[in-house]
Amino acid sequence: MTQTGDHNEDDIVLVGEYALHLLDAASRLAFEERLLDDAGLRQLLREWDEGLVSLADGIAPVAPPPRLKGAIEARLFEAPVKRGFTFGALFGRRGVALGFVALIAVGILFSSNLLERPQGPTYLAEIAAEDRGLVVEARFDPAAGEIGINRIAGAAVTGRVLELWLIAEGAPGPVSLGVLPTSALAVVSVPEALRTAMIGGTLAISDEPLGGSPTGAPTGAVLAVGAVTSS
Amino acid sequence: MTTTSDIETYIVRTGLGDRTAFSSLYDATSAKLFGVCLRVLNNRAEAEDALQDVYVRIWQKANSYAVNGYSPMTWLITLARNLSIDRLRARKAPAKNIEDVLDLADSGPTPEAAAVQKSERAQIDGCLDELDTVHASAVRGAYLEGDTYQDLADRAGVPLNTMRTWLRRSLAKLKDCLSR
Secondary structure: OOOOOOOOHHHHHHHHHHHOOOOOHHHHHHHHHHHHHOHHHHHHHHHHHHHHHHHHHHOOOOOOOOHHHHHHHHHHOOOOOOOOOOHHHHHHHOOOOOHHHHOOOOOOOOOOHHHOOOOOOOEEEEEEOOOOOOEEEEEEEOOOOEEEEEEEEOOOOOOEEEEEEEEOOOOOOOEEEEEOOOOOEEEEEOOHHHHHHHOOOEEEEEEEEOOOOOOOOOOOOEEEEEEOEEO | OOOHHHHHHHHHHHHOOOHHHHHHHHHHHHHHHHHHHHHHHOOHHHHHHHHHHHHHHHHHHHHHHHHHOOOHHHHHHHHHHHHHHHHHHHOOOOOOOHHHHHHHHHOOOOHHHHHHHHHHHHHHHHHHHOOOHHHHHHHHHHHHHOOOHHHHHHHHOOOHHHHHHHHHHHHHHHHHHHOO
16 A cells, blocks of 8 residues: 655655665755655655664664663753662661661551452552651552552642652662652552562652652652552 | 553653653663664664663653654654664764674564564565665665665775665665555
8 A cells, every 4th residue: 555646756765765864964954844844755754664664673672771761761850860879878868767667567458449449469558657647558459550549647748749669679779650649549550560569569758849859769858668568 | 561552552641741651661662772772883882872862852752653653663763763873973983893783683573573563574574575685785784774875885895876876776666565
């Protein structure tokens, strides 16, 4: 099925040269100018790109170094990259006593109606501050890859947000699961790659600027922590 | 296992500013795209920088994805390849270690990529088979290694204009075959 009936052979070849990156800088720029105004040309380019992309099938995936992801997120979500972040540093540097971690409150929780999910096993955590100024119930459903959140005590201070973190067993540092909304009830989706790590992992909530941590690691005080246990 | 439609969803949600979806997209696709950057640049440090640029660009451009009509992996791979070639052109090309390049190619596609792309793959291969061998390998060289007309002419041992004429004629045939 050809879609290029409106185009002459010169354009067909020119778009092919562009797709292959064979044009010199000036011709490339001139072509991109045309592309902006010409939907037919864009369609032709799409056909070329779709046709050629299978040449990349033979390129084996290579896992990039783990630090790259944090570097990208730091570039995008502003502020400098923090390297060599460790579990100990997280709690130590923020002036939160390490003993705090030992006082993690773990409980079997009863879910609210919203959080009720009848099918499959679920995992629970009570993410609580030592003084219980902040208490959040979390119910993880591995099948759906979602955490139902019920914040039963405490809230973010004005102009700040609460950010949820997963500290997986043996992981070098916390991974953000996102900023919690201002509502008490919420559903947080867990990336596929992190779902296994949820089980037996630890959840933590930190105090962060609006929009969440700009660095990919907690920047404010860690307010509450809780282990994920099976229900 | 991440499917093509998962990846599509991640891109669309990334376009809405969903950082979790962006994170999932990175986890699902960064190894393939890093492979593409490495293949073109043949230099690990540069490929790492290129990969960062790629995901920054993905974040910025994902909101236009839904309307551009590309299949998700084509969009991602094309973006990774284009940025890598831009970077390649920005430096004076060092000699390539052809054995490294072959090593990367030899490991083959992941089973899922192979399954998704199988029919297309057969098509591009079939179409390249219809071309003169030298022309077909020029197309591969341009696509996979970012070769310029000059590189291709040097490799084939022909004048630049000859290579240009050959390849332009072959591209017309190739497009015709791909549209069949």
